[in-house]
Amino acid sequence: MIILETGIRLGEEAFVERRFKEGVNILFSDDNNKGKTLIIQGMLYALGNQPIFPTGFNYREATFYTKCRFNEVTWTFLRKDSIIQVHGPNGINVFESISEYKRFFSENISPLPMISMDNERKLADPELFFQMFYLSQDKRNPSNLIGGSYYRKADFLEMVYALGNDTAPFDSKESIQELKDELISLKSELESVKRSIKFSKKHPDVASIALKGADKENFVIKRQELSKVHARISSLTKDRLREENRIAKLERLSNELLSLNRDLAEGKVICGDCGSKNIIYKVGEFLYDVSNSYVRAQILESIKNQIALKKEIIHEKSRDINDQQTILQRLIETTPRTLQQIMAFSQEISSLRNLDEKHISITSRINKINQTLVQLKQNENQGKQGNNLLEEEILSLMNFYYKKIDPDGIQKFTALFTKNDQTYSGSEEQEFYFSKLVALSDVLKHEYPIIIDSFRDGEISSGKENVMIEILLSKKKQSILTATLKQQEYADEKYSKFPSVNSINYSGHINSHILNDEDLKEFSSIYKIFGIS
């Protein structure tokens, strides 16, 4: 996936960034407060991220957009407060909640991983998912996630395992419980079958009289089918009745309005001066009529159309009801007489043969379940192993990158999150984060760009920085970084020595005021795509 454009609009000002390219992009400036962080945060907020804007920026009033390309398909995301609109090849979709949005995203744009939350399997929210490839500037904490308290680091780990480990065992917790429940109910059913077998053996005459030539299985199926058809007929009849009621109301209304209309036309007053019959007021009386004959005619016409439409619906329902009644008739006709009688009593009387078969089938199902439970337990263990292997792979890469950047560094990463009491010095935290994001990208092979806001935080030296850039350049994917340069570096045109880096200069922006009125025009072209004027 590559990010093509992003923009923000607040009031009558906007800023639009269209200079992103494939490969490494660096937004830089010679000073702080040039809008780099705002743009990056807005870029991800439009895609569904949690808002982590600085206080003072009225993000609820602002509109954000991001345009990206997933596998040859371009998607544009437009967000204002809690409403996200997505424009894609199928048109425009509007979402009022992150739940709806992420479901759409996962099904139509790019699949999101499932994790267990509150005893349910749910799609991971963007705010968790994005932390796989996006590091914000603020609220950093190597021992935990960034931002809200809904997600814990265990959820992040579960997500990483889900993405990287095919032998995902976490499904099995629910399945195991379900199977155990089924086992219990099967065992009790087995007991009741055994009792019935005993009864049948004691009273063979009763059993054979009852069901000559009819299977118990067919009996149950037929009964289910009949009740289904009955339910369908009843629902259709209800719908039809509702529409009939509505037609009755509309026809009454139409008559009422027609008679009111007639009264209007029957006025026998004429103007004393000009003889006109079109008297609509006397001096001093109120002037305007609340409708004219055109509007009234239109209303009556619309009501007629509504009635016609509803009559059509009723015809359709009647046809469907007839069809269902035919099915019902056929079902009843093909059922033997004795069965019809028995269905009225709905007693469970079985032939001995059937009971035996039932006994066999239940027992075999029980055995199968037991086998599955054993298998699942094995999977769980295997899955756990798989997770450990995955984590080891990621860590070894993290340490590899760390050593490349900081050959003299003394840290050794042993987990994706540090312990609560561990602190990193200056540049080490940045190196930790950088290595983690690149390692995750390598191992999970996700398609998203690596986005790091302020990637030189912690006084990363030029040498280290260059290594970081080289590493990113070697990856065949987009990355977006921001950096605030020292005066000297800025004057030396630091990034010009990396010709393949797309360096974007933000120094020209007014401090703390990146939005301007010229970019407003650019933003309107975005609105046009969404049919907003």
Next chain:
Amino acid sequence: MTYKFKYTEKNVAKASEFETRALLFLITSSTKKDLIHYLFIDCFNDISGAGEKCEEIFDIQSKGLTSLTPGKVGKSLITLFENSLSGFNFSHFILFLQHVDPKYLQDPSLKVFSANNFGIQYKKVKEGLRNEYFRRHPDLKADEKTFDCFLSNVQFVVDNNTKPEYIKLLTSFKNINLKPDALFESIFKDIQIIQHAKKIIKVEDIEILNVQDALAFNKHLNIRDLQILIINRLIGIEIFNDNRVPMSFVNTVSSLEIDQRKDLILECNTNLSRALFDKNTKEDFWSFLESAILEVRENPENTPEQIYASLEDRNQVRTRYMKYPAGVYLISLIKDGLDK
């Protein structure tokens, strides 16, 4: 200083369609359109616009004849001219014409122009005016400069819009361009009839001391009422047109099942159509409509429910047809139409 109503239409005949066009031009396309609050019909001139404080009058004379010589053009300026000489503050003069033969104009493509555009015919225009003036007032004097000065202030306008175009310019409403022309023709007719009704009120020879006094004769229209009229008609043709839920009404029905929603919309449309057909309640309904439109305009961030509650508090919900939720439904239709 008084003003005497003279030369009002003594022949009672149906108001010509052209005068209605002139009226609409004045309030939709003239340079003073945003200042106009009142429209006086056949008082000071065919149509005269005035602001809320009645401090200035914007005058328009309509001449719906297909061919006018420059001399006749000048002659038809007489009332405008006399008004400019009166003590009242007439600040804008428009002569609204159906057609001017291109051979009389320097630039025939212009639809709005000053007297200069008559080029060499300017003299004839002035002559026509002068002659008419002295014909009416043989005993008065007036020098050339007066005529020149007046003529330099006149705006000549050639009618260039269709009836639907004029009506659409009166108010902005969502999708107004998708409505059928027949609707706008019917609204034009409504205005024409009202204009005629105002016209036949006799004020000939009555004297007034200032412009505000003219309001007493009720020979005027409120621009706001015209806008309400149009919104009323636009909403009228939407009733029962389809079964959709208006955007701003969605919250009110969000807790209902689909079937209950259908029945609710049906009920709202039913009451709204009754309100439009029942003459007995028209004043209360108009009052509700007026208050609702005002509130939607002034408080665009309020929901229809909030606006309805506010109208209830102010006793604006007097007709039974606008009881909850039909009143909220109507407000939603208005809000959907007026919101940007």
